[in-house]
Amino acid sequence: MGVVKTYKTLPKLPRGEKYSNPRISYDGRNWFLSVGYEIEYEKVELTDEKLGIDVGVKELAVVSNGKFYKNVNKTKEVKRLEQKLKREQKQLSRKIEANIIGHTKNRKPIYKTPLKDTKNIQKQNAEIRQLHKKLTDIRTNHLHQCSNEIVKTKPSRIVMECLNIKGMMKNKHLSKAIAKQKLYEFKRQIQYKCQKYGIEFIEADKWFPSSKTCSCCGQIKSDLKLKDRLYVCSCGLELDRDLNASINLENYPI
Numbered sequence: 001m002g003v004v005k006t007y008k009t010l011p012k013l014p015r016g017e018k019y020s021n022p023r024i025s026y027d028g029r030n031w032f033l034s035v036g037y038e039i040e041y042e043k044v045e046l047t048d049e050k051l052g053i054d055v056g057v058k059e060l061a062v063v064s065n066g067k068f069y070k071n072v073n074k075t076k077e078v079k080r081l082e083q084k085l086k087r088e089q090k091q092l093s094r095k096i097e098a099n100i101i102g103h104t105k106n107r108k109p110i111y112k113t114p115l116k117d118t119k120n121i122q123k124q125n126a127e128i129r130q131l132h133k134k135l136t137d138i139r140t141n142h143l144h145q146c147s148n149e150i151v152k153t154k155p156s157r158i159v160m161e162c163l164n165i166k167g168m169m170k171n172k173h174l175s176k177a178i179a180k181q182k183l184y185e186f187k188r189q190i191q192y193k194c195q196k197y198g199i200e201f202i203e204a205d206k207w208f209p210s211s212k213t214c215s216c217c218g219q220i221k222s223d224l225k226l227k228d229r230l231y232v233c234s235c236g237l238e239l240d241r242d243l244n245a246s247i248n249l250e251n252y253p254i
């Protein structure tokens with residue numbers, strides 16, 4: 001291929017150092033070159049604060065300092081794009097359907113024009129790729145904004161729960177919503193950003209009852225249902241259930 005000019009200049013390395021792990025990727029529109037290199041993190045002064053983060057489907061995250069971070073998939077913009085994507089996908093299948101003139105014995109479609117030569121189908125495909133990319137960008141960008149804001153409060157410790165996504169994925173209703181939330185990616189971002197600032201990152205044990213425990217008196221409410229949005233305890237505590245969970249994570253015993 002020879003020499004390729006990059007849009008942005010590559011970071012300068014100390015003499016003798018080399019980039020590692022070069023990769024080339026394509027997102028439907030642009031080509032990306034990514035490389036690895038080592039840098040020293042600058043020391044950051046941390047506060048005494050500890051934070052617990054409860055992640056979920058209703059909100060992306062509820063932090064024990066009282067901040068709520070919204071689920072971006074519930075915004076108008078994302079909903080509009082998803083509707084558009086659905087329409088374009090329907091149109092694509094109509095176009096493909098119109099190009100079928102029959103079927104082989106083992107039910108494979110026979111096309112009037114080979115798919116790769118059909119301009120209107122290829123154009124439709126490109127449109128759909130664009131929409132997917134737009135949605136992915138919005139979602140990832142939202143995660144970065146939220147994780148940045150949380151980590152930039154510079155707490156000395158952040159506790160998140162172990163994501164039992166496999167378990168949650170068994171619920172068909174929830175699984176789509178969870179996949180779109182990219183909770184693993186969110187956690188990954190928090191984790192590496194913590195590392196950057198020297199913040200201790202802790203993953204709570206998966207059996208830790210962060211939702212069911214009263215963050216005020218420690219009582220455990222075993223009959224808490226998913227639909228109970230408010231945590232009400234006999235000790236008098238009445239608190240948003242996710243906020244209650246995040247406070248329990250903040251106080252996670254080590």
Ligand SMILES: [Zn+2]
Pocket residue numbers: 214215216217218219233234235236237
């Ligand atoms: Zn209580």
